[in-house]
Amino acid sequence: MLSGDISKLISCFSRLPGMGYRSAVRIVVYLLRKKHSVMEYFIKTLESVYENSKICEVCGNVDVADKCSICSDLKRDGSTICVVADISDLWSIEKAGFYRGRYHVLGNKLSAINGVMPEDLNIDRLYNRIKSSKEIREVIIALSADIDGQTTVFFVNDKIKDLGVKITTLSQGIPIGSELEYLDDGTIIAAFNQRRDV
Ligand SMILES: [Zn+2]
Incomplete structure (x- = not known):
């Protein structure tokens, strides 16, 4: 006992x-x-x-400062924002080590089954971030290839499509239903390199 x-x-x-x-x-x-x-x-x-630890007031990442180390790194490419569902996805992309832009964490994916609604996503801050920025030129929506991920891709696209930035999403090379955090670095890099317009 x-x-x-x-x-x-x-x-x-x-x-x-x-x-x-x-x-x-x-x-x-x-x-x-x-x-x-x-x-x-x-x-x-x-x-x-x-x-x-605290949530970054700019992108939603978690770090030990109000502005996370990625948002405060002036050497990162501010013209590209990668939109992810969760912090773990951001960390997986960072671990793969190829992406030099910035991020935006939605905090969730839309889901009818799990009751996740548009108001549960950190989307208004993304809209305002793009609208108030002069340097953002491309938004890469990096979500999983399952139904919830793809529904969220279309939702995000719809929200920001009038802001005049290029909107891309990952190639369908990502296995259906898989979460970014479980993919190996090579698959993530290939999905980014072969990204396409939404
Ligand atoms: Zn940040």
Whole structure:
């Protein structure tokens, strides 16, 4: 019989995305074994991220400053904005290391089944961002190839189409239904290079 707190810790881990009970047990056992090296560092990092992380007021990314490191990097190409559904998609594209423009995080995809409505998306800020900018020339809508992703592509396109910027979307090389965050770097790069007009 596991004691209360250890049992609670396993339950915390097992509720994380993609994690089951057995993986949670393995992690907790590992942390307990490496209490003074791994677990201590883990707690301090988690606490620091909890205390300091905030949503970027420009693009919706999460960082430890009001304006994220991408938005405040003057060397990035301000003429291109890549629209993504979630922060994890942004981080996947950054990890692939080829894209030098800026981003906009919608925070979700439209979904009839999950009850996600237009007002749940960070879309007005995107509209105002493009409207008030003189340098933005292309908006790349980088969403998954499933129904929710494609519905959202058309919705975003409809919202910003009168602003006079080029609007493109990723090539259909992305496997249907797949989320950007699960794709390998090569597939993401190919989907960007073969992007097409909406
Ligand atoms: Zn930002």
